[in-house]
Amino acid sequence: MLKIRRIPLLFVVLVVLLVIAFYLTTLTRNDGFIDPLADQGRIVQGKTVYTANCAACHGANLEGQANWRERLDNGRLPAPPHDKTGHTWHHPDWLLVDMVKHGLVPGRTAPPGYESDMPAYGGLLTDEEIVAVIAYIKSTWPPRVLEAQKEVTLRNSK
Numbered sequence: 001m002l003k004i005r006r007i008p009l010l011f012v013v014l015v016v017l018l019v020i021a022f023y024l025t026t027l028t029r030n031d032g033f034i035d036p037l038a039d040q041g042r043i044v045q046g047k048t049v050y051t052a053n054c055a056a057c058h059g060a061n062l063e064g065q066a067n068w069r070e071r072l073d074n075g076r077l078p079a080p081p082h083d084k085t086g087h088t089w090h091h092p093d094w095l096l097v098d099m100v101k102h103g104l105v106p107g108r109t110a111p112p113g114y115e116s117d118m119p120a121y122g123g124l125l126t127d128e129e130i131v132a133v134i135a136y137i138k139s140t141w142p143p144r145v146l147e148a149q150k151e152v153t154l155r156n157s158k
């Protein structure tokens, strides 16, 4: 009797271990895509971060600054919108994270000698807050725009 009971138990333990192993590998296999639909709490957090740090330039409704395509007198560009009318969704997620963290770095995330008014937030926001603010921005995009940006992210994943 005992022996017969032990076999299914062993089997269950094995299956549980396999499921855990599978879950861990999917967790560590990072394709770099920040899925805004994955975590509602993160969006709420990201909106708070956005309002406090980004809205002054990029607009309360992510609409960007007026005439954002035209250079200012000093040759720099105004803050672009982060909604679907801008070009934020043209960039893969790792690049968005990099630009928020370090600003636009000439020779790395911008052309050599490039001057920009985008501040670096690495010393002000945690990595988690930066991902949250990007998740919030992405949560406002229509499904087709999000899907297009997902493709860009996966194609350019590091």
Ligand code: HEC
Pocket (backbone or CB within 6 Å): 049, 050, 053, 054, 055, 056, 057, 058, 076, 077, 078, 079, 080, 081, 082, 086, 087, 088, 089, 091, 096, 099, 100, 104, 115, 116, 117, 118, 119, 121, 133, 134
């Ligand atoms: C002082 C004004 C200012 C603030 C505050 C600011 N930005 Fe920017 N941001 C800019 C400007 C100006 C650019 C355009 C830079 C360029 O092209 O030269 C920019 C560009 C960007 C870009 C890259 C351009 C793109 O494709 O969208 C991202 C991403 C971005 N900002 C995110 C943020 C986030 C997130 C915050 C808040 C944590 C923030 N910015 C706060 C001014 C600002």
